[in-house]
Amino acid sequence: MxxxxxxxxxxxxxxxxxxxxxxxxxxxxxxxxxxxGETGLAEISPRLFDYDEKTLTGIVKCTRxxxxxxxxxxxxxxxxxxxxxxxxxxxxSGTSKALQTRGQSRSRDT
Amino acid sequence: xxxxxxxxxxxxEMNDAVLTRTAKLIRDMGIDIVGIVVPQTLKQxxxxxxxxxLTKTGINVATRVDLNPKNRSxxxxxxxxxxxxxxxVAVECRSHEVAAVACRDRRVDIISLPINNRRITYRMSLGGxxxxxxxxxxAELISTGNLPRHVVLSRLRDVVSKVxxxxxxxxxxxxADNPLLLRAPRxxxxxxxxxxxxxxxxxxxxxxxxxxxVELNRKKLSHEYVTTGVKIER
Numbered sequence: 001m002x003x004x005x006x007x008x009x010x011x012x013x014x015x016x017x018x019x020x021x022x023x024x025x026x027x028x029x030x031x032x033x034x035x036x037g038e039t040g041l042a043e044i045s046p047r048l049f050d051y052d053e054k055t056l057t058g059i060v061k062c063t064r065x066x067x068x069x070x071x072x073x074x075x076x077x078x079x080x081x082x083x084x085x086x087x088x089x090x091x092x093s094g095t096s097k098a099l100q101t102r103g104q105s106r107s108r109d110t
Numbered sequence: 111x112x113x114x115x116x117x118x119x120x121x122x123e124m125n126d127a128v129l130t131r132t133a134k135l136i137r138d139m140g141i142d143i144v145g146i147v148v149p150q151t152l153k154q155x156x157x158x159x160x161x162x163x164l165t166k167t168g169i170n171v172a173t174r175v176d177l178n179p180k181n182r183s184x185x186x187x188x189x190x191x192x193x194x195x196x197x198x199v200a201v202e203c204r205s206h207e208v209a210a211v212a213c214r215d216r217r218v219d220i221i222s223l224p225i226n227n228r229r230i231t232y233r234m235s236l237g238g239x240x241x242x243x244x245x246x247x248x249a250e251l252i253s254t255g256n257l258p259r260h261v262v263l264s265r266l267r268d269v270v271s272k273v274x275x276x277x278x279x280x281x282x283x284x285x286a287d288n289p290l291l292l293r294a295p296r297x298x299x300x301x302x303x304x305x306x307x308x309x310x311x312x313x314x315x316x317x318x319x320x321x322x323x324v325e326l327n328r329k330k331l332s333h334e335y336v337t338t339g340v341k342i343e344r
Contacts, residue, residue, distance in 0.1 A: 014135060014290065034259070035304070068309065071300035075293045076259075078252045088139055088294035 005064040009092050010099045011048070011074065013056040015085040021051040023081035024058060031073040044070050050100060057090070059099050067092060112313065114295035115320040117145030117174060117198055117220075118247060118283035124156075129163040132289045137167050139294040143324055145174040145198050145283075150191070172324045174198035182211045193217045197327045200245065218242045219323050220281060225250050225265055226257055243319060244273050246305070247285025248298050263305070270305045280307070281323070282315040 011028075013019060025048040032041050044066040051058030062070045077087045093099050116136070121128060136144055144164065148157055157173065164171045175196040179185035185201065185208055192199060200220040203209035212218045222245045246266060254262045273280055282302050286292045293301075295316040302312030334341045 012138070068300045068303050071297045072304045075248065075297035075301055076252055078291075084290050086135070086290040086292055088297055090138070 005094075006061050007064050007067050007092060007094060008096045008099050009060045009062070009067070009070065009074075010090040010102060011058050011060050011087060012090045013080065013085050013087050015056065015080070015083055017083050018053055019056065019080050019083065019085065020053065021048065021058065024048055024051060024087075027077050027080045027085075027087075028060060028070075028074065031077050032070065035073050035076060036069060040069065044073075046070055046073075050096070059096050061096070112317050113142045113321060114140055114317050115143035115145070115324065116141050116284050116286075116292070116295065116298070116316070117143070117172065117281065117320045117324065118147065118200070118245065118285045119144055119292075120147035120176065120285070120287050121289075122287050124160055126163060128289065129160060132292065133164050133167040133169060135289050135292050136164075136169055139292065141169070141295060143170040143172060143321055145172045145320070145324070147174050147176050148196075150175055172197040172328075174200060177201045178204065179208055180204065182207050185211055185215075189215065189217045194331065197324055197331065201242075212242065214241055216241050219327065220245045222247070223269065225262055226255060243279040243281045243323065244269070245281045245283055246270070246302075247283055248293050248301055249285035249287070249291050251301065252291060252293075267306050270302075270307060274307070274311075279319045280311070280315045281320050282312065283320070 013024060028046050028048060029041065032044055032046055036044065044062050047061045048058050049061065060070065071089055074087050074089060077085060079085060091099060091102050121132065146160065148160070161171050173196045175192045177185065177188045177192070177199065179188055179201070189199065198219050199217060200222060201208065201212040201218050202222050202224065203212055204224065209221065212221050219242055221242045251259065251262055270280065282298045284291060284293050284298060299312040299316050302315055303309055307315065329335055336342060
């Protein structure tokens, strides 16, 4: 069976406090679930990895045709672990490696 | 490369710390032009302080005023006093009387309809007379107040479908009152697609449409401008 093509988004969270990876993953999943329901969640299948608690950036994997839906769900995240946050996508790519390099160069700049 | 704009930023606090944080976020999100709501009574030196803090980070700042008139005569008198001082003039329509005037007055750039008031809805009969663009704020979806999000979504989808059928330009903005309500332009455009816009239309609503409004008004406010198609050459 052929592998499903994926897209990777470099997610950045803006907040005053540190937020653990599980809380971010839960917020993304809940937002997708609220906006698109369970079929939408199955279709998008978001997965957060390579999350850095210091820079509050991580990579979210999703299926290729569902980038816009995931972006909309990310935009509607307003709280995470009870703290007000603003989440946005810094970059999107077809491979996670490209985002890892970009994330490292951005964290060096700041 | 596409330029992006967010022309509705109505910060509650405008001290240097908030402005610096906002400016950093705006730059990180890739927004090039920002429209900041300033009170009509704000002093000139305060306005230039705000502009300086934001432009320091390379952001193009446009001043905006939000009018909230009760009736037609108040709208007309407000427009007379603010049009020459602000780059963007927006009107929140609290009644159909105000909406009917605001939608056809060329001094109004943007119209918004209150989402929590069912009596004020977009009327198809006004469609042909619209000169202004209709604005949708993402903040209304993020913090929906006492309305459930699906109700707000349904109302906004209804407005978008009516506005699209009348070929009225839509502007998508964050409507942020604090830095954490800011959203990146592509995320705002993605919300536009959820509301029933095509991907290209949604991207235009956060880039070409708001940028065109700002550029046209800057041209109109310049000393060389006389009227449409006429300007003084020195």
